[in-house]
Amino acid sequence: MAKTAFLGLGVMGFPMAGHLARAGHEVTVYNRSAAKAEAWAGQHGGARAATPREAAAGASFVMACVGNDDDLRQVCFGPDGAFAGMAAGAVFVDHTTVSAQVTRELATAAREAGLGYVDAPVSGGQAGAENGQLSVMCGGAEADYAAAEPVIAAYAKICRRMGDVGAGQLTKMCNQIAIAGLVQALSESLAFAEKSGLQIADVVEVISQGAAGSWQMVNRHKTMAEGHFEHGFAVDWMRKDLGICLAAADEVGASLPVTALVDQFYKEVQGMGGSRWDTSSLIARLRR
Known part of the structure; x- marks a missing residue:
């Protein structure tokens, strides 16, 4: 000890x-x-x-x-x-x-x-x-x-x-890049299901068992459908992290077009008053 x-x-x-x-x-x-x-x-x-x-x-x-x-x-x-x-x-x-x-x-x-x-x-x-x-x-x-x-x-x-030293932070950037794109794709999927008249729970039960399945889908689809965004990691913090990712990408010569786009989507969520909503709140901008 x-x-x-x-x-x-x-x-x-x-x-x-x-x-x-x-x-x-x-x-x-x-x-x-x-x-x-x-x-x-x-x-x-x-x-x-x-x-x-x-x-x-x-x-x-x-x-x-x-x-x-x-x-x-x-x-x-x-x-x-x-x-x-x-x-x-x-x-x-x-x-x-x-x-x-x-x-x-x-x-x-x-x-x-x-x-x-x-x-x-x-x-x-x-x-x-x-x-x-x-x-x-x-x-x-x-x-x-x-x-x-x-x-x-x-x-x-x-x-x-x-x-x-630094490899841990670079790996965390990989994590945030992956999450940003995934949450946006999940938001679009659930919003599309809603507008198509499908039941989100039924859709997720089926597609989560296949190649589309993810931790975010299993653990966040219900609260995303209900518009509850109180799961801790705030949009403000995500934008801070994505800013770090984009700066590092410039430094190493990597291209992050989707990450840059999702960062702007989170900026829109901030403009909707969602600075302290959690990262799954990307779906909110698709319901306006």
Whole structure:
């Protein structure tokens, strides 16, 4: 069992840190909103800290799951940042989906401070975090990954090293690219079924058993049909992720025409007041 810190207690981080505590690790949490950290400590019996540095002090592993590049920099850098509190040899594990640029920046700073660094974005959504069934895609030195993997296992269904630092973030971009196109296609399929007078439940029961089947189809078709979009991963966050994908595509010379188009569709959803709707809300713009 390891002494760990967890920075960021949103819809993903709160249950992920809870799984660490239930697995027997000694966990100290930090959250920008102190009330949430207090609630976590009350529920799980761990400790809470006033700053990232305080949370990271003495920890062998420091996990972070925050919002974006700037949020990650804020919890890592500065006199109250996690890097200032970590001892040489400790490993920082970033579960945030961030840009390749900030990953390289933080990994370099960690290395210069004698710290390990693993970029480890996750997929599986709020339900995956709550059930401890996340897919974790990692980048980093083999030794850093080997040390961190048994700790990450507390909330992972699968955890795999994809290559050196940055490979985890690149793999997460592949994940978001695939989801964007899939959700748009599913939205069009269900909207077409509605306008054709078919029963969505009957259509899905049949086509989900064939080549068209997907996790999104099985788990989201009912709420999409009902217009309920409250499943955690918001359109705002998806647009942030797709922006990262499109920027990386320019950097490596990849073409992402469908991803760019779906990003604009999500922009339309934002304009409809759906910034906090979940990603399955693409169907809403087809019903106008």
